[in-house]
Amino acid sequence: MLLIACPNCGPRAQAEFTFERPLASIVTPTETLPDLIHKLFTRDNPRGPSWELWRHTYGCAGWLKVHRDTHSHQISAALPVDMETPS
Amino acid sequence: MQRYSALSLLRGGLNGQKSWQRAWRDPAPKSHYDVIIIGGGGHGLATAYYLAKVHGVRNVAVLERSWIGGGNTGRNTTIVRSNYRQPALHNLFEFSLKLWEGMSDDLNYNVMFSQRGAMFLGHSDSDMIRLAERGDAMRAAGIDAEFMTMDQLRKKLPLLDLSDKARYPIVGALNQPRGGTARHDAVAWGYARAADALGVDVIQNCEVLGIDRVGGKVTGVQTTRGSIGADRVGICVAGNSGQVAAMADLRLPIESHLLQAFVSEPVKPMIDMVIMSQSIHAYVSQSDKGEIVMGGDPDLYPTYSQRGRPDRIEGVAGQCIALFPALSRLRMLRSWAGTTDMSFDGSPIIGTTPVDGLYLNGGWCYGGFKATPASGWTYAHTLAKGEPHALNAPFSLDRFETGATIDETGSGPMPHHR
């Protein structure tokens, strides 16, 4: 069970969080069909670092951008969703 | 191939079991194959076997990055059944079940396919209606399915909690008598041995690192044991589909997640069937060695780690005890995890890809062991003919683009919602 440092609540157990989707798969309602298909129905699915969207469901209910390695599980950043994603 | 039989064992006993040959060779890769299968799991090995046996394509290599059967084939809860609701699914899985029924003899390797019955418990009237719908759909397709009365349940599974104090009281069950379990490792080994005997090269410790293309057509693969040419290449790597497809610049409708399972210490027989439930997401069976094999929901986030979260196991333990209270004092002996390739409708993908000569078999989520023979059969057909078999035609890669998804649970495109 991961320990995720919520920018509001501090380090908390994964049991309080929900994984939502990779950041790249966020689809806005104005997206074209090909873009939607690309974002929603395909994935980079990297084995390694990945930017993801999580929610601190049972904590502050906030949405976070989490930079996480999908193999080592190392988390190098957990930012509020409205913060710019570092490139 | 050296035949296995009771007699040959007896003979072996008299000579100190000294004369057994290797079950499969350890060949060096050739420079070119007609077909290369990437991935030596049950599916890849079965594909090679049926390519050689059914289609006469024998210049085939199975490339396995480590040891055959070490992927999800070697780490699943071994439940075999065809009790799906959607016709495309139950047709494929029923075909599979029929192949399971002949597998040990066909391969001359005892895969211990045990048809002790696979049962879904229902915990409410609405559960029972959904089970009836599933059962009726199966029966309409000629597949066995039958309701169990509470009395039958009590008799067959005396340790099941049938009281109304349960959080989800059991009110009935839908059984598939022909469902059951099989010895997972034996499936990989049996297919490897039989394929090897037909001339297939099973090459272990050979990781594919790249897919060679010339003018948009596949010409071979780069591996840790050098480059190997091929006319056709079939991806069959379960949890790593995305990684391997990326070598040909494909992005798949697949996300790699993780599913755990665990076993208890072995005891004498206590659970005689495979038990699943419509409301409690745990499944339980007892292996021939006596351990109780248990599993439940996946970990619900992308990972290649093969390390599960402990709270998941804790939850599944609670679910199993809720079904069988006597399990409380049994001890978990070992827990483990596998990387599952979650497709975006919960159904597999078997077919062609936009890359000429490249084929894909993946997206089995956490339910592909039962499909091993049918997956191999239809994939072999697709690889040999260049187009899908009727059974795998619905499972095309482009169905997400067109919208013709096959969503058994109706959970939608997010893998962690299923």
Place this chain on the structure above:
Amino acid sequence: MSGPMRLADGGLIDRSRPIRFVFDGKSYQGYAGDSLASALLANGVVLFGRSFKYHRPRGVMAAGIEEPSALVQAGSGGRYEPNSRATDVFIYDGLQSRSQNRWPSLSFDLGGINSLISPFIPAGFYYKTFFGGPKLWLLYEHLIRQMAGLGMPPTQADSDIYEHRAAFCDLLVVGSGPAGLAAALSASATGARVILAEQDERLGGSLLTDPATIDGLPSDQWITKARESLIAAGGRILTRTTAAGYYDHDLVNLVERLTEPGQTPGPDGLAQRLWRVRAGRVILATGAFERPRLFEGNDLPGVMLSGAVRTYLRRYGVRAGSRAVITTDNDDAYRTALALAEAGASIAAILDSRPGDSVRSALVQKAMTQLPVHFGAKLIAAKGSAKGLKGASALIDGKVTALDCDLIAVSGGFSPIVHLHMQAGGTLAWDELSGSFSPDQTRQNQTTVGAAAGVDGLSATLLNGWTKASPKAKATAAPTCASDDDVALNIIADWEPAPQARLKKAFVDYQNDVTAADLDLAWREGYRSVEHLKRYTTLGMATDQGKTSNLVGLARLAKSEGRPVPSVGLTTFRPPYTPVTLGVLAAEATGAHLDPRRRPVLYKTHAAEQPIWQPVGYWHRPRAYPMGTENLHQAARRESLTVRTKVGVTDVSTLGKFDVSGPDAAIFLELICATTVGKLAVGRGRYTIMLREDGMVMDDGTVWRTEENRFLLTSSTGGADRMAAHLSYVRKVIAPDLKVAVANVQEHWAAVAVAGPLAKAVVAAVLPQMTVPRHMSLDRGDLAGVPTLTLAASYSGERAFEIYAPSDQIAPVWAAIVKAARDLGGCLYGLEALEILRIEKGHIVVGGEIDGRASPHDLGLSKMLRPAGGYIGHTALQRPAFAEPGRLQMIGLEAVDGSAIPEGSMLLTAPKTLPVGHVTAAGLNVIKGGSIALGFLRDGFSRTGESLIAWSPTRNQTAKVKVTAPVFYDVAGVQYRD
């Protein structure tokens, strides 16, 4: 004295507290502090059990948790635990224990026949036989299953309870040997929050076997002092607590055993506790396992690990034999030999496989003056039976020599216990001389110290624990020991059995009966990867997970391969370290508490009416309120008829409800809802649907404009949590800039639905000062002194209202409405009647027609969709498959032959054809009678009037049906308006 093998004095047992216990029906006495194994050994018992496959007689091999052989069944009834290691059960008064895997008795076991046929059933024999199809296999399998398994299964529910606790610390120390204690002391001195976990019931680890003088104190006093100072500094010391799993991000699960197997817990009723410890750092001071060696009969009762022999002697005051042979590749076994000799046993031989000219420590020198030491010597075979050893043969100076003995103490070197380090993602380094792996790289914040890190000797161990635990610790302040206590191991690993030994009887994995010959066979057959070897032979897969056997097996494989040991690799270390009960994993979250039971706020009020309850997700809601002898269907029939003809009242408090406010509220809602929202006038509402991103219908509900800038959105009960998450996602991620607040008011508002021709009269009666709102309008008023909101919406098809009040004030509102309705001849109705009524009206429901596969088009809702799009799901709906022929479309069905349409049944055009659709929900025509249903049918919209068969083979039911539009009551839609 408690038994013939007990020494007159000594040991850490409490001789003033005799304890009686039972093994295989016979009562014995031991002392407090005895393990079951030590107490039985003290009583002269040598035979503990039978092995898994060959049913060979087995005794005790070890003194700790690594024991592979001495498994017993302990306790009874709801406290019965099979497969308990006798070495890991501390006796208590009344302990009931039995041997297992034998029939009819331990000394006469019919399964022993397997031993005779063993030449024919080598590793993996079952893959080569039992052919002839699955039917035949089931027969064979039945017999195999009876033979397999270890203990008898438990048959009763657990009598006791379990608990989980969360704990956090700066440093977790696992293991309380010298290394662990030194580490804990050192960290604690720097003010760190320390937790120390020890699986044993006592602190001390190897100091319990080899007492020493530390910091000038006898080790037992030093341990006591250490404990006190750790507690004084705020540390938490957990004994009988095993670190079972080391998970990601330094989460370590500790299992605390508050009872021994079968023991009645204390007043709090807790049997075990699971600590989920999140540690800043973890020190692993878990010690080392001694390894057995390969010789014939190495599994017989009377063959024991050398360290175990010494532990029984020193800790438990039990001498396991009177004439011993020692076989070793290191110095440690000399301590055992000397200790045995000191305790009056004779030493037949010390067989030291190391060459004579290798290291000669003071310890060895000392032994050589007193005891028969043979260098370059090997044991060939142990001879004996279920009754014990009857001698041995050895290769001494190149000659086969017979030895007389009743005890063989084996030391094949030591393996650091790296399990937790490996679970935590560490790597290992190999040392060829000692033949052992020790921790190398780490991935998490773990540090291994002491014997577990391959550190040799007590002073080095103490120093190592002390300095590694805190970077600031001064080496000079580390605890020190007397130089006599500092014994080095000087291992020269030698894996090779004597050439004369028959490998078919040389066991590697004792519990699973895997012999060296089995490993060789598997290799010949091509199962050469270490993982194939494991899985083909079952090496290391038993309940001890190969703690003692794995390395011996690896070495055998390496020899076949002609490669060094590390290059053949290791199998994966997986949790748990030692087996843990499912009960402690689950704790309270099982049985009736498996999931929370969400109760509507009026739960008790309903309960007083003795309804039939229905689970909906976590919720429990009334399904029907039977009167007198009514069954569910009669009650639901009456309730629905009352709604159609008079008035009914039902509790709809569990619906999803969201308060959406702000200038951008309508814009926000038009992202969520596929219908128009913005055009609603204040005080008006409308039916709406919400789609998933893939275009499928996710949920439905109503949306109300309560103020210019405030809306109330409702959704289904079962989908409420999903809808809450969806709204939050859209608000915070998709549309963060909107000026809107979204509050989940699902449980703030309780709601009472009133439906029926007399509903308006009921509302007028309870809210006399309010004008009764017309259909899809709302109004406010005080009811029973409570401010309420009345929404005129109909689910049943009748004129209907939902009256909302804050849930903490709903009781009087409910009471008033129910009374008013009953005064007019109305009644309460539950979910079943609701279902009947909505089917009759063709209203869709989540989990029924909203099955996650249906698009709004399939449900006949195309006209509702906002033409301009812009809502979630709109884009994906443009995919071609949604417009293709052959889609399953929602239809109505009417039974034409008087039979009931089976719910869930298949729709066929003719018998024996493939289904063209299915029935989602069946009900009845409330007033006219007759079975009706909703369902999906391929191209169903254009098939009205067609005759079909609704077929349910699983229930043996059939109905002839006619396809209709999915509405059976008040098609014109006048009933629910004024």
Place this chain on the structure above:
Amino acid sequence: MTNAAHPDLVTLQTPEPSRLLRFEIWSGHKAAQARLAKALGGPLPGVCKSADLGAARLIWVEQNTWLVRTSPADGDQTLATLTKALGQDGSATDMSGALRRLRISGPGWRTLLTIGGVFDAESPTFAPGCMAGTIVAHSPVRYDVISEDCVDAYTPPSYAPDLFGFWCEAAERLEKAR
């Protein structure tokens, strides 16, 4: 719901009823907060904090969102005050029925909250004036530390009977184990 039998360790009680108001700010954060501070008589508590402002208890619950607990008598007045102070920058919603409050007091409350939980209730930094949301025994819950000796726990009413029952049993065990 009290368990006076073991008051020295942990006491669980359902306090007097109160009104709960939720408000959220979506724009003009600084100015809106200043207006609210003025109207309520003190600054809004920061992230994961709580504070007494006059007779009201203010609890930060989510980004830009607070909960206000007042006496039933003050509720309507406070709602009006909030609405006015928020102006065009946010809105307030009555949530009185949405949460049940349980007061846990006595020296054992921190231990109690570690049972079945995943949150570090024993941390000295989880001090009076701290708010934390977490999950215990599968139920969503929010803590507001009132004093060294006392914490309020809020949970939706539908979860409350099970969760409070769970805590009562756990508290009894703590007592018995002493």
